[in-house]
Structure formats: structure tokens, C-alpha cells
Amino acid sequence: MPQAAAQDRQGKIMADVKARKRPLSPHLQVYRPQITSVLSIAHRVTGVSMALGGVLIAVWLLALASGPEYFAIADGAITSWIGTLIMLASTWALAFHLCNGIRHLWWDLGYGFELDQVTLSGQVTLVVSGALTLLTWFIVA
Amino acid sequence: MSFKTPRSRVIGLGSAKDGVSHWWTQRVTAVALVPLAILFVIPFGQSLGQNFADARSTYENPLHAIVAILFVAVAFRHMQLGLQTVIEDYVHQKGLRTAALLSNTLLCALFALVGVFGVAKVAFGG
Numbered sequence: 001m002p003q004a005a006a007q008d009r010q011g012k013i014m015a016d017v018k019a020r021k022r023p024l025s026p027h028l029q030v031y032r033p034q035i036t037s038v039l040s041i042a043h044r045v046t047g048v049s050m051a052l053g054g055v056l057i058a059v060w061l062l063a064l065a066s067g068p069e070y071f072a073i074a075d076g077a078i079t080s081w082i083g084t085l086i087m088l089a090s091t092w093a094l095a096f097h098l099c100n101g102i103r104h105l106w107w108d109l110g111y112g113f114e115l116d117q118v119t120l121s122g123q124v125t126l127v128v129s130g131a132l133t134l135l136t137w138f139i140v141a
Numbered sequence: 142m143s144f145k146t147p148r149s150r151v152i153g154l155g156s157a158k159d160g161v162s163h164w165w166t167q168r169v170t171a172v173a174l175v176p177l178a179i180l181f182v183i184p185f186g187q188s189l190g191q192n193f194a195d196a197r198s199t200y201e202n203p204l205h206a207i208v209a210i211l212f213v214a215v216a217f218r219h220m221q222l223g224l225q226t227v228i229e230d231y232v233h234q235k236g237l238r239t240a241a242l243l244s245n246t247l248l249c250a251l252f253a254l255v256g257v258f259g260v261a262k263v264a265f266g267g
Contacts, residue, residue, distance in 0.1 A: 047224075050220070051223075054217065054220055054252065058217075060259075061200075061255070062255050063259075064193075064200065065260075087189070139187075140182075140189075141186075
């Protein structure tokens with residue numbers, strides 16, 4: 001029966017779809033980085049990196065509860081030069097993700113979608129996150 | 142005219158099986174984290190590099206302990222939802238995707254408990 005044969009052929013093509021990698025239209029190779037796209041991926045990258053930072057914080061808190069020997073190890077690691085570097089980067093990551101997060105919430109309320117508004121809010125996010133980072137280190141260090 | 146079955150109409154979720162709850166919870170946790178993150182980070186940052194006794198005294202203070210517990214719990218929930226979106230965006234092989242999503246949920250729950258337990262133990266004088 002021709003119908004069954006056609007469906008069988010389509011089944012084979014459909015099964016093939018998963019096996020075959022289809023080409024995508026180029027994006028990273030052709031689009032100039034803009035404040036919109038760069039801040040968007042930065043929001044994701046800072047979020048993921050803070051996932052790792054969050055684990056470290058949880059472990060540090062557990063070490064604090066587990067006695068001076070464990071605390072010494074955790075605190076030693078976090079105050080080493082590499083730990084300090086990670087903490088500095090994490091401070092900026094938090095400040096940026098927080099500011100850009102507020103920008104996202106503003107969008108969720110329906111405001112600020114015009115291109116000039118998006119650009120301005122993006123610039124404000126970068127400036128405020130930098131200022132918050134410095135302020136935090138000033139207060140904390 | 143709704144083409145939904147009576148059961149799906151009653152359950153009230155869409156085709157993603159989750160309705161809008163993931164999206165909304167992400168927003169609620171985000172709003173909560175604005176003050177919580179700020180209130181947590183300052184004392185936490187100050188306690189890094191302090192001696193053991195001083196660091197402990199920070200979290201024996203009930204206000205710092207409560208903020209820390211709330212921060213850890215809410216942050217790991219926010220993190221779990223965010224990482225779930227990232228996994229869904231980039232992992233498409235069925236087995237790996239399931240494993241990744243499952244690990245995400247379980248590990249976020251685990252480390253949330255680790256953090257909350259740590260603070261609670263210090264705060265209750267353990």
C-alpha cells in the first residue's frame with residue numbers, strides 16, 4: 001500500500017533527524033557583541049559561577065559549625081590569594097547579577113523595552129554593580 | 142472553545158506540565174534575595190579571616206543566623222531553578238538531560254541543608 005510505504009519512509013526520515021546534525025545559521029561568528037547580548041550571557045555566567053560559590057559558602061558554614069580544625073582549613077582556603085581572588089570575582093558576580101536581576105524584574109513588569117531604555121539600563125547596571133563591588137570591599141575588608 | 146480534556150482543565154497546568162510556577166517562584170526568590178543577599182554578604186565577608194571565636198559569634202547572633210538561614214534556603218532554590226533552565230537549554234540527549242536535572246535538584250537540596258545546618262548548629266550553641 002502506497003500510504004503505508006510513505007509513512008514508513010517518513011518514519012525513517014524522522015528517526016534520522018535525531019542522528020543527523022542539522023546546520024544552524026551563524027550567530028556568534030557574525031553578530032557584533034552588544035550591550036544587550038553581552039549582559040544577557042553575563043547574567044547567565046555570573047549565575048552559574050555563583051552556584052559554585054554557593055557550595056563553597058555552604059561548606060564554610062559547615063566548617064564553622066564543625067570545630068576549629070575544620071574551620072582553619074576552610075578559612076585558610078578562602079583567605080589564600082586564590083581564595084581572595086575568587087571572593088573578589090564573586091562579589092562582582094553577585095553585584096552584577098543582582099543589578100541585572102532587578103533590570104529583569106523591571107522588564108517583567110512591562111517597563112523599559114525601548115532600545116534606548118535597554119541600553120541605558122544596561123549601562124546603569126554596569127556602573128552600579130561596579131560601585132557596589134567597591135563599596136562591599138570597602139565595608140568588608 | 143477549549144480543546145483540553147476535563148482532567149487537564151482541572152489540573153490547570155499547560156503543556157510544560159508546570160504552569161507558570163517555575164517562572165513565578167524564580168521571581169519571588171529573586172525579590173527576596175535582593176535584601177537577603179545584601180544582609181548576608183556584609184557580615185559573612187567580615188567574618189572571613191576572623192578568628193574562630195569571632196566568626197562564631199557573628200552567627201550566634203540571632204539576626205545574622207536568621208538572615209543566613211533564609212539566604213541559604215532561598216538562594217539554593219533560586220539557583221536550582223536557574224540551573225534547571227541552563228540545563229534545559231544546553232543538554233538534549235535524553236539520558237544525560239535526566240541525570241543532569243535530577244542531580245541539580247538533589248545537589249541543591251543537599252547543599253542548602255549543609256548551609257542551613259551549619260548556621261543552625263552555631264546559632265543553637267553546638
